[in-house]
Amino acid sequence: MKKILMIILPVILIAGIAVYQIANATTQTIGGLMDKKVLVAYFSWSGNTKSIAQKIHSQTGGDIFEIKPVKPYPSDYNETAYGIAKEQKEKGIHPEINNTDVSSYDVIFVGTPAWWYTMAPPVMTFLAENNFEGKVIVPFVTHGGGGGYTIDKDMADLAKGAKVLKPFVVYGRGSAGVDNDIKDWINRL
Numbered sequence: 001m002k003k004i005l006m007i008i009l010p011v012i013l014i015a016g017i018a019v020y021q022i023a024n025a026t027t028q029t030i031g032g033l034m035d036k037k038v039l040v041a042y043f044s045w046s047g048n049t050k051s052i053a054q055k056i057h058s059q060t061g062g063d064i065f066e067i068k069p070v071k072p073y074p075s076d077y078n079e080t081a082y083g084i085a086k087e088q089k090e091k092g093i094h095p096e097i098n099n100t101d102v103s104s105y106d107v108i109f110v111g112t113p114a115w116w117y118t119m120a121p122p123v124m125t126f127l128a129e130n131n132f133e134g135k136v137i138v139p140f141v142t143h144g145g146g147g148g149y150t151i152d153k154d155m156a157d158l159a160k161g162a163k164v165l166k167p168f169v170v171y172g173r174g175s176a177g178v179d180n181d182i183k184d185w186i187n188r189l
């Protein structure tokens, strides 16, 4: 009897640990996220980040909000990139935006194009002017070849008290597999 117990008890223990780990892992998946109140907030100048935001939103549900500067950027690339955006970056300007109240959300996906090695200034305004204490921020970034830089860390600096997760980073609008990439990323959060 003693011998049987010595064999069975470790098996039960190991099985228990495995069940605990699986249960814990599944609470981190999109199923866990859907119990939370989710907002997908993004800024997009030429549509790439908007496209990714819509794909994320179609998987997470919740609300979606487009961050817009009160004074729109020019439609001309050079005027925006080498004019106003560069000036805002150099002077640390947070332009006025249409804002939204984030207080009722638990998880806020925050999307931005890479602009001058960091997030676009309207996203800085959004993060600096709202209270993110105790909330989870999930960054997503579209870029033109430079990658995600330190945008997740830059977001953490602005959104005081938030937990900032691993960002989804994609070139342009992504390739044909982008929907699956987004799904995998959300499942791993």
Ligand SMILES: Cc1cc2nc3c(=O)[nH]c(=O)nc-3n(C[C@H](O)[C@H](O)[C@H](O)COP(=O)(O)O)c2cc1C
Residues within 6 Å of the ligand: 043, 044, 045, 046, 047, 048, 049, 050, 077, 080, 081, 082, 085, 086, 112, 113, 114, 115, 116, 117, 118, 142, 143, 144, 145, 146, 147, 171, 172, 173
């Ligand atoms: C003002 C400005 C600055 C940019 N700076 C960068 C940059 O530093 N690194 C990079 O990889 N791409 C840069 N890009 C390219 C954009 O990040 C890229 O095209 C992005 O996908 C555009 O997103 P959107 O269509 O949502 O505006 C810049 C584009 C603009 C307009």
